[in-house]
Amino acid sequence: MTSAPAKAGWRFRQPSVIPGFGLTLGFSLAYLTLIILIPLSGLVWRSASLGWTDFWAIATDRRTVKALEISFGTAFIAAAVNVVFGTIVAWVLVRYRFPGRRVIDAMVDLPFALPTAVAGIALTTLYSPKGWMGSLLAPLGIKVAYTPLGIVIALIFIGLPFVVRTVQPIIEEIDKEVEEAAATLGANRFQTIFLVLFPGLAPAVITGFALAFARGVGEYGSVIFIAGNLPYISEIAPLLIVIRLEEYDYAAATAIATIMLALSFLMLLVINLIQSRTRKRYG
């Protein structure tokens, strides 16, 4: 115990007697500064050189706003879809033993490993009006490739492993006894799943959602092939940044990047707040 009087507010928690606190904290801070903080502050610095009026003009430009809308909107939808189906996939992989389970389990990681451009080209080939899937959907009047729907599909593909891999270990941890307890109390299978099991998964599902969403917002490689990249319709913000860079308009590029940074930060902050609230309760 420290003899210092307890003060309100921020305080170091007494590190354990095992040495290494100073070294590891110093390393972590230096590392994070080097890898994350310096590049990001450079970004903000660069866009700040733009001046407020110019910055505002770029930020409120219709093309920028549309691109941001598309980026965040499609990422949100894709993450939401992944939450539902990723959780089901994780559930099946944990709960059931069937031939080929290990292969499917390994397949989930493919979007991690595959170069995103390859994924984009593959999806485009499949979903283009003459492609395998696209030709089936075309008669129904559904156009996938070269529309925002295509972007969503690419992002679902990219984001799936994030949800599966965060939810899977938590499902593995579910105590069989909790389900049995619910059953002895008279809950049917449906009630057990929706009242007992899923609420317990919520923190992991939110994390998975956050990861898939963040990945989706920043995704570039796979999207540009399938999106068609029509300004105001299917042009994503990262692409707009690249376009500005190619025009040597570095200030505009960094301005859009800064806006994306701020928005992403805000959304992750909200997600983390939700999470810490659920964690505090029953973590």
Add this chain to the structure above:
Amino acid sequence: MEVRVSNVRKEFDRFPALRDVSLDIRSGELIALLGPSGSGKTTLLRLIAGLERPTRGTIFFGDEDASNRTIQERNVGFVFQHYALFRHMTVADNIGFGLKVRPSAKRPTKAEIRRRASELLDLVQLSGLEKRYPAQLSGGQRQRVALARAMAIEPRVLLLDEPFGALDAQVRRELRRWLREIHDATGHTTIFVTHDQEEALELADRVVVMSQGRIEQIGTADEVYDTPNSPFVYGFIGESSSLPVKVEDGQVWISDRPIGLAAPDLPDGEATLYFRPHDIELLDECNGCIAGTVAASRRVAGTRRVELEIGGGRERVEIELPVGHPAAQKSRVAFRPKRWKVFPKMAE
């Protein structure tokens, strides 16, 4: 509610966990299933709950055959060793869960559920903790919540699987007394599983001693302790010493000497003598006794335990002596068990 288990057999992957078990439990009784691990006691409990299906045999609740009833229909309260509370629900929601999931026709109103939950919290002496989450409670408190949750559905039978197994000794003793009080107050037919004989003997109306998938003996604490009916029960309940003996002409022999114990009903042949270390009388002169040399002696609380070598060191038995007794220091001690039992060899 009476529970009748009739010729139940349960196999897991062809391995029999229960072999032909029959058991009658009277309404309102507090029964302990006692046995070492692997004896099938938890399996029997889970069969009664419906968490497992018997391979053969029937389970009756009253006159009704419950074997084909689902877990939900059986309406049993089950308390798990590791509580199995719903950790995302408050204590009150945990307790009310069984009422909340009822079909709407039988479901009490929300206010009624809340009232019932706080009533049960009073009963388990946790009033005022409605809003807490399980993670904020101690082990003993969690187990009380688990019991309240099980009782909320007005179960026909209350089943407890090693309810105090995960708690420390102090809390265990406290909860044991408290469970007895709850049982006496509510009158639920209660079956609990334990491997702690002290717990079983102290708490239960009747104890069911199990071993290797069979029921060895059913009886009150006095019956299973004073008149064990098998070598296993003798060895498992309380302390015991055993010696290989021979029965001839209705007398018990060690090597070539009778030891002054008559066993008129036993067939001649090899047998094993069982007795309690404290249930002996010391003899000054030996005409018909067990005699041995002191090999080790240790102080146990208010008495002294002496290990004797019988018959030239081939067998050892333990007996209990008063602390000041000179025999503790003597190298040779003669005694005769006051209460004992001889089991023929083949019965083991």
